[in-house]
Amino acid sequence: MAIRVYVPADTTAASVGADRVAAAIAAEAEKRGESIELVRNGSRGMFWLEPLVEVETEGERLAYGPVSKSDVPSLFDAGFLDGGTHRLGLGPTAEIPYFKNQQRLTFARVGLIDPLSIPEYEAHGGLSGLRKAIACEPQQIVAQVKASGLRGRGGAAFPTGIKWQTVLDTPADQKYIVCNADEGDSGTFADRMLMEGDPYCLIEGMVIAGLGVGATQGYIYLRSEYPRCWKVLNEAIERAREFGILGPSVLGSGKAFELEVRLGAGSYVCGEETALLESLEGKRGEVRAKPPLPAISGLFGKPTVVNNVITLASIPIILACGPEFYHDYGMGRSRGTLTWQLSGNIKRPGLIERAFGLTLKELLYDYGGGSASGRPLRAVQAGGPLGAYVPAEDFDMPLDYEAFVERGAMIGHGGIVAFDDTVNMLEMARFALEFCAEESCGKCTPCRIGAVRGVEVIDRIKAGTDLEKNVQLLESLCDTMQYGSLCAMGGMTPYPVVSALKHFPEDFGLVGERHRDKR
């Protein structure tokens, strides 16, 4: 039997040469007459080890990495196909502490299976949630999602089951499931990894959502910057249709569900659900006022579930293992697991799925291993470009929605970007406003004009012009944007600015402690 060798096809792995490594392994095997089955899996999420090559021996997966093309002959020489020792050898993948200490529920199959193989998907527990859902009444499906405590993983953390209940309870001739795959937050990649590594999990989640609320059509709104994802999703949808997961009778249930991928056009604000719906309708990606909620009047004016990729991908396991199983993870009102994404100035960047409750410090040091530069970490930005900066003294706070909000921060989509002590926080605050100016849809005034003025005011602060007056003006502007903006884009831009100003006043030319105390 051919030996299975896994080389990730994941975008991150490919960016550090995985495709070249895969080709080299195939060529080398042929040259040496070795019979191998090369599987292009998803990434295990340990990016500092990519390209991470795995060999399956006696039911165990042994890891080697990071592998470059030039390492390939020596791997063969070392007999890696039989688990031979090599300087890049990492032992069994499952035993790598970074990986071993995770609680992979949503990401259970990512990196493990051939992403496009439905038999492998099924062999690893896929479709059992959908089969259970088919046997349920819609209200039972929604009730299980509610009971699981799952909250929206896109950032707003709205209880998923309640959203579904609204859609279920709104009568309409047509309802939609829309997956928000416009993963635009800096330092986030969980959606992409899931879609590239286990696309059927998302598809299954969407079908279950459709059955739950009575929707027969789904759309995945995918950012155009994810071309690999686009290919994988389309291929997966086609196979799912052939298999009967999609189509007029889902797995023979007599219930229909169809799915399509639509590409965005490079707008950050289209990750905001109402702007996303506008864009999906073929219009200018501009935020809608709420109400009406999309759950009542969403895509084309019909009741619509808009959920993030990870939210929907968490559904199959909730149905498969029951809501209690999922609910047993986590703390407080934050139930289940979150897929943390570590990046920035960090030694071991990657994806860590863990139940809510561990601390930022554990995440940054136990998993991340501290800064990549070796200098002390000074701050992290959590929750994307509009998330607050958390100073090192707050690293002990637990990773929990409410705990973050208490300290003026947001977990958001779970992206954590680390900075060492060389960072200039005024520049980071300026960047937030610049980003807002660049990405604002232009509909509401605080965001459209405020962001531009914010950059100008920060530049005056940087130049030391009328310092106190301009700092006050910046604070006033942030207040206007936070409370006056139409959507979270303008409403959250002040978070990084205000947190930078609050925690790092010295970077703004202010006398540190005195200013901090004033606040």
Place this chain on the structure above:
Amino acid sequence: MLKSCSCGSGQCSSNPLVDLGTPASRRSEMVSLTIDGIPVTVPAGTSVMRAAAEAGAKVPKLCATDQLQAFGSCRLCLVQIEGRRGFPASCTTPVEEGMRVTTHSPRLAELRRNVMELYISDHPLDCLTCTANGNCELQDMAGVVGLREVRYGMAGENHFDAQHAAPIDDSNPYFTFEPAKCIVCSRCVRACEEVQGTFALTIAGRGFDSKVTASAGESFLDSECVSCGACVNVCPTATLSEKSLIQLGQAERVVTTTCAYCGVGCSFHAEVKGQQVVRMVPNKAGGANEGHACVKGRFAWGYATHPDRLKHPMIRKSIHDPWQIVSWDEAFQHAASEIRRIQEKYGRKSVGGITSSRCTNEETWLVQKLIRTAFGNNNVDTCARVCHSPTGYGLKQTLGESAGTQDFLSVEDADVIIVMGANPTDGHPVFASRLKRRLREGAQLIVIDPREIDLVRSPHIEAKYHLPLRPGTNVAMINALAHVIVTEGLVDEEFVANRCEKAAFEEWRNFILRQENSPEHVAEITGVSAELIKAAARLYGSARNGAIYYGLGVTEHSQGSTTVMGIANLAMATGNIGRRGVGVNPLRGQNNVQGSCDMGSYPHELPGYRSVKDDATREQFNRYWQTELDPEPGYRIPHMLNAAVEGIFKGMYIQGEDVAQSDPNTKHVHEALSNLECLIVQDIFFNETCKFAHVIFPGASFLEKDGTFTNAERRISRVRKIMEPLAGLADWEVTMRFARALGVPMDYKHPAEIMQEIAALTPTFAGVTYEKLDRLGSVQWPCNDSAPEGSPVMHVHEFTRGLGKFIVTEFVPTKERTSRKFPLLLTTGRILTQYNVGAQTRRTANNLWHHEDRLEIHPEDAAERGISDGDWVHLASRAGEVKMRAKISERMQPGVVYTTFHFPDSGANVVTTELSDWATSCPEYKVTAVQVTRSGDPLPWQTEYREFSQEQTSLLPGQSSLSKAT
């Protein structure tokens, strides 16, 4: 501040100038809440902003207006709601039971001031010299929120200084677009979408780069913009401003009046300075238009003061003599003595007259009264003869009343709409906008028209079925639709049994079931497949509410009246009469077609459509008018013209109709007019007919007189005087003094007194008074004791005639057929920017859009003849020949050509024939067999007529500019 409301305060919610922020909710359940402690009860679905306005609280706003759906972008209208986080925008937040809203607090004041500060940081501070000074919502709001400084300074990134400002777009002749003043509230974009339905405007770019753009970055003139002015109307700043406002400054008073163009009858606030109109702003409270307008009514009123206006009465002996300016008295005396001389020589019935669908009800009333009493005969007709007379006849026969059954608003409840032989986006644009809005809401459309009109497919609307029938086959088509409805069990048997004459229905049913009316058979006649006919019939026949709208493409045929009756049959058979959302709706061509017909402008009918042969009716008039009316019907227009050619009809008084241009078979008309011994023309311009006249009474435009117009939905609206008549007399005064010169006493101090007489003598108008019109804005007749405030929908419980009457409508093909010599069919119509014979619109900047009539021809027909786009072509029929330029268009079907008739030069009516409707003599404008060939030289006819026109111009007294050489 300009004030116009019934209570006079200028502030109440019934004042159309007060903007309540968001549209009224149409829901019926009520919700109670408190706003700043004041309890208020409003319909569910109302916004907090509107509820606050109704409670008397003023919430600042910029992007909101009650003419558009809430948008939520300006963030000035933030409020606090007990129990809710943050500061919701009051425009996008619907009221809820028990809600407690605070609209003013220090925190709200701070937020609003800071938002306004951001606005102003990107806005020029040139208020004193700005067009909108005193009329700028941005300025008002800056004042309201108490903005005192811009802490950001004015030196940041912006759109207004010399370095950044985009150039002013003044390409549109009527308004300018000054991007530097734009606050990107999107009101213009939304108005273009929601109100007008053209989708010509958009916001390009994003964030700070967001900017209003016409089409794909084109100038307004080159873009898809139809210049309706909806964007200008809603612009809160000077960004979109009327050029007249820029030139003249703010008006000092507002006069509410009614547009004098098409049969929609839009209400306008004329903003006036002295006697000068500054701008015409559509009236939000106008029943027909509800704040919308089109390029004609909104902007093309400059003709009223055009140098070509006739200002002096003139007389001459023969049409080859020079004109003499005379006093009004001389003109009246001369005209009267000529009429009397002719009557003595040729008999009492040798004279007659034509009333105008352009003039007021009161003026029309006087003209017919003059003819019946002073001329002593019934030789009175109206220009409606050549447009909607079949409507009057057909609907009277079937339903019992010569009028459309619905108000325009009714279309909001229609589910399936048939548009037949009408092109509303050009001919009735303001109604078309309503219709398109309903289509965007999901109603389905069936277009029955030879051409692919705009409604067939345009942004965000598409007809479910287009039935491109051959011209002249309307009756066959209507019969086939009825055939499907009858054979497929789609007849509303209950309605028919309860509301219609049984025997007539049975006869009709038997007739309609005949094989000749089957879709398969009719497909051969119409060129429309049986399947398409069936599908359309099923759609209409199974609609919850089906409405039919039609125009001159139905009436101007040899079987025009038959088609009208067929339409009425169809509506009755499907039970689509007597409630909102249904009905039979003629789209009237001119502002007062309905009114001129109502006012008894028919040779066989006295006012209110009562026969002159009816002794009791006549007796009523005899008593009131102290006269003895002729019991014999008089001549219709074509009969007058025929009699003139024969030499037995010698004198005419024509008020406001250009028969020489607008009536068919021009050569015949010219021959008739040349035979008259006294032609008296009353018009505002020296039109084509004037060239054959002996007496000219200069007319007054709608801005120069008081009166009323009645639109296509029977809505009687006031026309109010804004300026003194240029020639000194309003048209009603002219007719009155002419009558006196003829020895018949008429003495009215004001048109209100004429309306009293109309109400006294016309049952459907019995309840109409000027006082009521002032109070209600308008009323729809019948307005009488049983409907004191008018009747938006007719035939609700029973038909005017009691039971509805089905009438057998046998298809008889027109005699006008294609032949080897004339292988194509010509049909005619209007374009948006020009109006009818063009006398008004040609004297405005509307010529920028359309400056000549062109012959539209299908590419195949063009290729066969070697014709390219823009080539000069000969258009010949058996009646005559003209030359015009070709426009290759796939909107045409092969075998059919099309032209407009706005320019006298092109002489479209030279080729139309003398064939006419069998019942009403309405000319068959819509079907003429023609040949089209590439042409070189001008035609002898055109050369000859040009010479005649030049001679006529030279005969005018030292005013060569009086008439452009036409």
